[in-house]
Amino acid sequence: MKFAIQINEGPYQHQASDSAYLFTRTALEKGHEIFRVFFYHDGVGNGTRLTTPPQDDRHIVNRWAELAEKYGLDLVVCVAAAQRRGLVDDGEAERNGKDATNIHPKFRISGLGQLIEAAVQSDRLVVFGD
Amino acid sequence: MSEEIKNFLYLNRRAPYGTIYAWESLEVVLIGAAFDQKVSLAFVDDGVFQIVKGQKTEQIGMKNFSPTYSALGDYDVNQLYVERESLEERGLTVDDLMHLTWEDEDEDWAEKDSIRVVSRAEMAEIITQQDVVFSF
Amino acid sequence: MSDLHTINKSPFEKSSFDSCMEHVLEGSAVLLYEDGVYAALKGTAAEGKVKSVQGVKVYALGPDLNARGLQEERVIDGVEIVDYAGFVDLAAKHDKVVAWV
Numbered sequence: 311m312k313f314a315i316q317i318n319e320g321p322y323q324h325q326a327s328d329s330a331y332l333f334t335r336t337a338l339e340k341g342h343e344i345f346r347v348f349f350y351h352d353g354v355g356n357g358t359r360l361t362t363p364p365q366d367d368r369h370i371v372n373r374w375a376e377l378a379e380k381y382g383l384d385l386v387v388c389v390a391a392a393q394r395r396g397l398v399d400d401g402e403a404e405r406n407g408k409d410a411t412n413i414h415p416k417f418r419i420s421g422l423g424q425l426i427e428a429a430v431q432s433d434r435l436v437v438f439g440d
Numbered sequence: 441m442s443e444e445i446k447n448f449l450y451l452n453r454r455a456p457y458g459t460i461y462a463w464e465s466l467e468v469v470l471i472g473a474a475f476d477q478k479v480s481l482a483f484v485d486d487g488v489f490q491i492v493k494g495q496k497t498e499q500i501g502m503k504n505f506s507p508t509y510s511a512l513g514d515y516d517v518n519q520l521y522v523e524r525e526s527l528e529e530r531g532l533t534v535d536d537l538m539h540l541t542w543e544d545e546d547e548d549w550a551e552k553d554s555i556r557v558v559s560r561a562e563m564a565e566i567i568t569q570q571d572v573v574f575s576f
Numbered sequence: 577m578s579d580l581h582t583i584n585k586s587p588f589e590k591s592s593f594d595s596c597m598e599h600v601l602e603g604s605a606v607l608l609y610e611d612g613v614y615a616a617l618k619g620t621a622a623e624g625k626v627k628s629v630q631g632v633k634v635y636a637l638g639p640d641l642n643a644r645g646l647q648e649e650r651v652i653d654g655v656e657i658v659d660y661a662g663f664v665d666l667a668a669k670h671d672k673v674v675a676w677v
Binding site: 318333437438439 | 582661664677
Binding site for chain 2: 318350
């Protein structure tokens with residue numbers, strides 16, 4: 311079965327990203343397909359490579375990135391939500407004259423159409439939020 | 441890939457301004473309107489506060505996004521279900537809501553109401569009839 | 577359709593649980609996870625609603641119960657405890673997932 315995952319909250323503040331990660335990993339281990347993981351609202355904060363949690367805590371960003379590496383996951387951060395919250399890739403930095411980027415290389419920034427497409431193409435949309 | 445048309449429901453249960461959910465949800469609706477899906481919006485619980493008329497945000501320094509709801513009809517988003525019990529619990533009637541309309545191309549552009557007030561039982565049926573429910 | 581409704585908020589803090597329980601139809605299922613698992617406990621103000629909902633199977637996510645120190649014997653009889661594999665199975669088995677965030 312093909313799942314689309316939507317995450318509405320950032321890392322650490324809410325459990326949403328943790329729950330979504332465990333759901334996604336388990337679905338993949340069971341042989342399901344994850345069409346896309348879409349990060350919206352404060353959920354875009356899951357995609358910053360600058361995240362530095364204490365050593366004895368889970369690294370939520372890297373955990374997503376490792377799952378993406380292993381399974382070829384498509385991790386998409388909403389561009390409009392990302393712009394508001396200062397999450398930047400090379401293209402956005404150039405377009406908006408920013409002097410730095412902070413998106414993790416395993417994530418990509420794209421439009422809201424990617425969420426709609428994921429919902430159209432998948433058998434199930436599962437939303438994790440606050 | 442599949443060309444089937446799905447029934448999309450945006451389930452709005454949050455009030456505006458205190459959090460950004462209502463506004464960013466509306467942005468998804470506008471983008472989603474470009475896709476050929478059958479779209480409805482549900483206003484349940486505090487979500488009914490999103491479409492209360494007379495919103496003025498100057499004094500809180502935030503953008504008043506309520507006029508965007510009036511534009512939904514132009515995007516062929518014209519099925520707005522508002523739950524009667526949610527209104528009543530909050531001391532509201534349909535007269536407290538914005539008058540949202542759309543023009544029906546098939547009936548010589550007749551102006552029609554987009555808002556339909558439904559009971560909680562009807563809302564439960566509306567939810568279960570959908571293919572996809574977006575929650576924000 | 578037979579839907580899976582998910583609740584991740586405490587019934588004592590937010591309206592998600594109450595609202596979901598008033599909209600869930602016979603033949604559908606409810607999964608309590610994250611702080612939603614507090615609605616699965618015996619002897620709470622939420623217990624009556626969990627027990628009285630007709631023809632709706634209620635599940636609670638074991639990992640979230642365990643994390644919160646909630647032993648199985650405190651869970652309302654008839655509420656089935658599932659792990660993440662069970663969560664995935666429930667999402668796949670039902671026609672769609674409705675999140676009461």
